[in-house]
Amino acid sequence: MKFPIRINRNLLPVFLHKIIPSAYDTRGILGDEPNLLRFEQCVTAIKIDSVWRSTYKQRHPISNRLIKELLKDLDNPLIHEPAISAGSTSMDLIDTLEDRFGHYYATDLFTKLPYRQAGKVVFFYHPAEKRAIFRVSDIAVMYEDVVNAIFPLGYLATKYLAEAPAFDMADPHYVSMVNPRLLKLTKVNSKVSLSEYSLLNPWAGEPLHLVKIANVLNGTYFSDDKILMILENAADSLVNNGVIVLIDNRKIERVSILSKEKSGKLVIQKEVNGGAYAAQIAHRVRPNLNNAT
Numbered sequence: 001m002k003f004p005i006r007i008n009r010n011l012l013p014v015f016l017h018k019i020i021p022s023a024y025d026t027r028g029i030l031g032d033e034p035n036l037l038r039f040e041q042c043v044t045a046i047k048i049d050s051v052w053r054s055t056y057k058q059r060h061p062i063s064n065r066l067i068k069e070l071l072k073d074l075d076n077p078l079i080h081e082p083a084i085s086a087g088s089t090s091m092d093l094i095d096t097l098e099d100r101f102g103h104y105y106a107t108d109l110f111t112k113l114p115y116r117q118a119g120k121v122v123f124f125y126h127p128a129e130k131r132a133i134f135r136v137s138d139i140a141v142m143y144e145d146v147v148n149a150i151f152p153l154g155y156l157a158t159k160y161l162a163e164a165p166a167f168d169m170a171d172p173h174y175v176s177m178v179n180p181r182l183l184k185l186t187k188v189n190s191k192v193s194l195s196e197y198s199l200l201n202p203w204a205g206e207p208l209h210l211v212k213i214a215n216v217l218n219g220t221y222f223s224d225d226k227i228l229m230i231l232e233n234a235a236d237s238l239v240n241n242g243v244i245v246l247i248d249n250r251k252i253e254r255v256s257i258l259s260k261e262k263s264g265k266l267v268i269q270k271e272v273n274g275g276a277y278a279a280q281i282a283h284r285v286r287p288n289l290n291n292a293t
């Protein structure tokens with residue numbers, strides 16, 4: 001059962017956050033210099049097309065240690081982390097690697113969120129389709145995703161979201177969903193970049209040594225066929241012997257490390273805590289020998 005209406009967490013003591021259906025107040029990212037933890041929490045409450053942007057710092061400690069070890073003998077490895085959400089996990093890996101990489105590509109499907117203020121209420125819009133997707137007030141956060149919603153919350157959320165003004169194309173307002181620390185880093189370190197990229201598209205950049213995909217390749221967000229397509233895109237983006245690191249951590253950090261063989265096949269090299277869900281599909285990846293490097 002889904003709760004498309006959640007109490008604004010500013011109204012609740014922390015011990016109730018996990019007990020009462022509630023969400024952080026995304027309006028917090030509209031300020032100039034938000035506290036980084038608060039920023040990450042505000043981003044975590046964002047839901048676009050039924051995918052949450054949930055993330056937090058130090059979410060992948062096991063993977064980051066393994067990646068450091070894997071890359072230690074490579075000169076200037078090229079790394080891609082798609083689906084970064086607020087980018088806190090990218091900052092963690094960048095810090096772990098202590099600048100020992102050739103380039104760090106941090107990407108997500110969307111990096112900016114359109115919004116419109118109506119008094120104290122803020123409506124946030126779909127970045128591509130510009131329809132209102134959630135609404136935040138001092139009292140509640142209401143989402144458009146009402147599939148399997150508990151009655152009457154679905155009806156009420158739809159009703160209140162319908163009151164959103166149309167997104168103003170003549171005077172558009174966008175807010176970054178990416179951690180200001182990562183944004184700043186992209187300006188002072190030319191080896192770190194941020195861009196929009198869909199996992200469903202082939203990678204058009206230079207061949208990579210490592211792709212890290214965390215907390216997005218699961219049955220809630222993608223069908224197995226879509227996950228297969230994403231793994232094929234990731235495999236095609238790699239040099240021979242390049243590595244894909246798959247991570248799921250809902251409760252514990254489950255990690256699978258896959259390497260791309262000369263034949264183009266993906267082979268599981270190592271798994272921790274039973275491995276990530278998507279690794280079970282990796283054997284279906286069809287080798288694409290056209291772009292093996």
Ligand SMILES: C[S@@+](CC[C@H](N)C(=O)[O-])C[C@H]1O[C@@H](n2cnc3c(N)ncnc32)[C@H](O)[C@@H]1O
Pocket residue numbers: 051052053054055056059082083084085086089108109110197198199200213214215216
């Ligand atoms: C649950 S968050 C995971 C964030 C981060 N990887 C972590 O482990 O904390 C899922 C992320 O996947 C991104 N996402 C969803 N569909 C995507 C797609 N087709 N291409 C790229 N990113 C996508 C969302 O925008 C969101 O930031």
